[in-house]
Amino acid sequence: MSHIVRLVHFCALLASLAAAPAWTKTGGRLLNTNDVVQINVQSQPEFSAAARIEPDGTLALTYAGRLRAAGRTTGALAAQIADLLKVKGLVNAPQVSVEVQSFGLQVSVLGAVGQPGAFTLDRPITLAQALARAGGLREDAADSDIVVHRARGIARYNARAVLEGREGAQALLGNNDTVFVEPPRVIYLYGYVNKPGQYALARPGLTVRQAIALAGGLAPLGSDAWGLRIRRDGAEQPADLDQTVQADDTIIVNERLF
Helix, strand or coil: CHHHHHHHHHHHHHHHHHHCCHHHCCCCCECCCCCEEEEEECCCHHHCEEEECCCCCEEEECCCEEEECCCCEHHHHHHHHHHHHHHCCCCCCCCEEEEEEECCEEEEEEECECCCEEEEECCCCEHHHHHHHCCCECHHHCCCEEEEEECCEEEEEEHHHHHCCCCCCCCECCCCCEEEECCCCEEEEEECECCCEEEECCCCCCEHHHHHHHCCCECCCECCCCCEEEEECCEEEECCCCCECCCCCEEEECECCC
């Protein structure tokens, strides 16, 4: 008897699947909030209309009321509208199509990128693709942090890892997500070095010796001993060549005594 019971359950499952509305099975382009769609009913222009998908994910039609649209496909929405027209006796055999007129998916990429701004998209994209759309990272931002602000929280990634296709590169961005590439960490070198100025703190663990090398080395009168000073958090103190440099440090190389 048990095999008969299982067969009955299997048949019931098939029947339930067959009875499922057609609009639950169809495909097409995925819809997002703020998309504007054109709904066309063949040979029935009075039922054709343009509608915007509201922030709550629905759109309104006079003959169908409010329908869930965001997160569904154009084909699924078209099939549901056709089903409603038929059930309500408005059209016997409706042929319905839904096309996206303008896209509402928007992602903002800000901070240390080539072309910061907001971008309207026709489909979800990855973090790496969004950075490419914004002109890529600035050259001095390769070791910065990338912060992604989403409705469900904040994610933080290392820029170099993203560029190399590792951590976070394939993270999908959603509507109204904001990507912020933090400004590069920098240090400053002044005094008796060959190229004084601002330099990117390219990696953790950089020493004063290595920082001076970035600035072209000591000038002929520069001191690598008592004349080295470092300004950190507003306070100036003696420095040595093997001391580790921190972001926003100012290294001052004074004139040697002899």
